[in-house]
Amino acid sequence: MKKITVLLTLVSLIFTLNAQTSDSTLAGFKKISFEDLNQSTYKLIANDWALLTGGDTSSFNTMTISWGGFGCLWSLPVTFVFVKPERFTFGFMEKSGLYTLSFFDHEKYKDDLRICGTKSGRDGDKLKETKLSLITTPNGLKAFNEAEIIIECEVVYSDFLDEKGILHEPATKWYNGEKFHKMYVGKVLAVWVKEK
Helix, strand or coil: CCHHHHHHHHHHHHHHHHHHHHCCCCCCCCECCCCCCCCCCHHHHHHEEEEEEECCCCCCCEEEEEEEEEEEEECCCEEEEECCCHHHHHHHHHHHEEHHHHHHHHHHHHCCCCCHHHHHHHCCCCCHHCCCCCCECCCCCCCCCCCCCEEEEEEEEEEEHHHHHCCCCHHHHHCCCCCCCCEEEEEEEEEEEECC
């Protein structure tokens, strides 16, 4: 009986240590608080773009985004992004409820970001056409080693934009009878910045 108790204690200790270390390091990156992310959301997303990677290590897809933001919802630090249902990444967002945002030096990686925004993962491995290399975060999500900033998120709210809610007339030009984007609000799980 004592041997079983000791064994269970050791197993419990190993799981505890793994849980502590799995959320503490990402090679080449430093973990910071969301509050310490002193960046312009507009510049990061609208000007520099980002890679949104939906899913987890078992199945995922990435796409370039230029819409979204950071904020606070229900006293949670959050990001919000928009994905159309016809995008391949949409299914991964729906299935896993997890995503990362990877931000890059735009000038250095703009061609790679363009490929990820214009080619579909349905048609093959578009990442092979880029110089980007995948990494796995401590939370088991996919991101990119070349990123300057990585934000890991878990969806806490999602819903489709609705034409009745659009109060800015020019916004309708983005749809022309097509399906509306779905907005995903993600609780920030971790923020990583490239170590210099």
